[in-house]
Amino acid sequence: MRPxxxxxxxxxxxxxxxxxxxxxxxxxFAVIMASAIVLVYAERKVSAFMQMRxxxxxxxxxxxxxxxxxxxxxxxxxxIVPRAAERRVWALAPVLLFVPAVAAYAVLPLDAGLVFAxxxxxxxxxxxxxxxxxxxxxxxxxxxxxxxxxxxxMRTVAQMISYEIPLVFSLLGVVMLTGSMxxxxxxxxxxxxxxxxxxxxxxxxxxxxxxxxxxRTPFDLVEAESEIIAGPFTEYSGMRWSLFFLAEYAxxxxxxxxxxxxxxxGWQGPWLPGWLWFTAxxxxxxxxFMWFRWTFPRxxxxxxMSFGWKGLxxxxxxxxxxxxxxxxxxxxxxx
Amino acid sequence: xxxxxGAIALLMAVALIFPFIPLFVSAYIQTKKxxxxxxxxxxxxxxxxxxxxxxxxxxxxxxALVFVVFDIETVFLYPWAVKFQVMGTFAFVEMLIFVAxxxxxxxxxxxxxxxxxx
Numbered sequence: 001m002r003p004x005x006x007x008x009x010x011x012x013x014x015x016x017x018x019x020x021x022x023x024x025x026x027x028x029f030a031v032i033m034a035s036a037i038v039l040v041y042a043e044r045k046v047s048a049f050m051q052m053r054x055x056x057x058x059x060x061x062x063x064x065x066x067x068x069x070x071x072x073x074x075x076x077x078x079x080i081v082p083r084a085a086e087r088r089v090w091a092l093a094p095v096l097l098f099v100p101a102v103a104a105y106a107v108l109p110l111d112a113g114l115v116f117a118x119x120x121x122x123x124x125x126x127x128x129x130x131x132x133x134x135x136x137x138x139x140x141x142x143x144x145x146x147x148x149x150x151x152x153x154m155r156t157v158a159q160m161i162s163y164e165i166p167l168v169f170s171l172l173g174v175v176m177l178t179g180s181m182x183x184x185x186x187x188x189x190x191x192x193x194x195x196x197x198x199x200x201x202x203x204x205x206x207x208x209x210x211x212x213x214x215x216r217t218p219f220d221l222v223e224a225e226s227e228i229i230a231g232p233f234t235e236y237s238g239m240r241w242s243l244f245f246l247a248e249y250a251x252x253x254x255x256x257x258x259x260x261x262x263x264x265x266g267w268q269g270p271w272l273p274g275w276l277w278f279t280a281x282x283x284x285x286x287x288x289f290m291w292f293r294w295t296f297p298r299x300x301x302x303x304x305m306s307f308g309w310k311g312l313x314x315x316x317x318x319x320x321x322x323x324x325x326x327x328x329x330x331x332x333x334x335x
Numbered sequence: 336x337x338x339x340x341g342a343i344a345l346l347m348a349v350a351l352i353f354p355f356i357p358l359f360v361s362a363y364i365q366t367k368k369x370x371x372x373x374x375x376x377x378x379x380x381x382x383x384x385x386x387x388x389x390x391x392x393x394x395x396x397x398x399a400l401v402f403v404v405f406d407i408e409t410v411f412l413y414p415w416a417v418k419f420q421v422m423g424t425f426a427f428v429e430m431l432i433f434v435a436x437x438x439x440x441x442x443x444x445x446x447x448x449x450x451x452x453x
Contacts (some may be wrong), residue, residue: 104348117339161402175416239361302452
């Protein structure tokens with residue numbers, strides 16, 4: 001595509017580069033918007049089928065225009081700014097949450113050579129970026145000046161930082177096996193077999209920690225509508241509220257894509273084109289996350305903490321050691 | 336490589352500006368009728384009592400402290416993991432020592448009750 005753009009613009013090389021970047025940024029945003037629209041609908045339909053309900057079926061055939069209708073409704077909703085809130089911090093929180101959600105997409109390899117920025121610290125960049133989402137949650141919770149929101153905000157921070165450690169450790173084994181943090185290298189190393197086969201424990205830890213990082217059930221104490229209304233989102237309405245949800249779905253896709261890339265072989269697969277394989281794996285991971293939601297009940301905050309620190313973290317550490325020993329023995333074996 | 340980071344900076348800048356577009360559109364087409372009741376802090380029917388910004392449960396901060404320690408350790412572990420296969424026995428022994436220190440730290444925090452929810 002690059003030569004085509006160069007020909008169309010005809011200017012200096014940097015202009016063509018800039019145009020390419022602009023096109024790619026546009027593509028990333030298109031993917032995020034499209035996936036959010038599809039996922040809101042899919043989430044409702046999947047939960048409906050799991051509970052033997054019909055789900056949305058009024059707007060358009062099989063209710064497929066439901067999300068569009070919701071979006072229009074949310075756009076026209078009044079933006080209520082609570083009097084007691086710390087206005088600037090409150091207003092900025094949903095906007096800031098959107099940035100790490102989008103930035104995580106930069107390192108996802110969609111197909112061979114199809115990646116926005118193939119950084120040599122790829123996986124580390126993802127971990128670093130995704131952990132930035134903690135701050136906007138705390139901002140929203142604190143600035144709302146609402147007790148439910150503050151509780152929710154504090155819980156988010158505690159949960160996200162607790163589950164970030166196992167998440168980071170679970171990806172470490174794969175980095176050891178690959179000898180690189182570059183996403184394209186990690187995918188390339190899985191040509192013969194997927195890393196889920198030799199890192200099953202790491203995959204398990206990653207999926208659990210990712211569920212917690214995206215604040216989904218059974219780790220949705222953050223919102224926990226039956227006890228703290230909607231946590232940090234309590235005082236938000238209309239478009240600001242939907243920005244939170246947009247970021248949430250963007251994050252869901254991002255963590256699923258990382259799982260697909262790191263453990264499930266990324267875009268590699270027989271017969272079909274790479275991007276189709278990648279999409280299929282991501283969709284499967286998203287389905288697993290939705291399945292979790294209707295399988296496990298929400299856990300208590302003390303259970304959440306002890307499970308993260310006393311269950312997942314030791315498991316992830318053991319996995320790193322076992323991987324290390326395994327690689328060392330394999331190396332000695334080969335001489 | 337520098338261009339990659341430039342591209343990411345641009346992506347972040349666009350991501351920062353993008354949310355203002357729907358907010359802007361929404362500001363034009365929404366009906367705005369603020370009333371005293373509507374702008375009050377959300378509660379279950381009654382007004383909230385007392386201040387929201389009070390001293391908070393210390394357990395949260397204990398976890399945050401443990402988090403900082405472990406998070407910094409992971410920063411050291413990543414470069415080591417990249418070079419693990421190249422460095423052979425040295426890296427292997429070093430790993431055992433480093434993880435032993437990590438486990439020791441975790442055990443210490445565990446024994447001291449920093450991981451208990453009080």
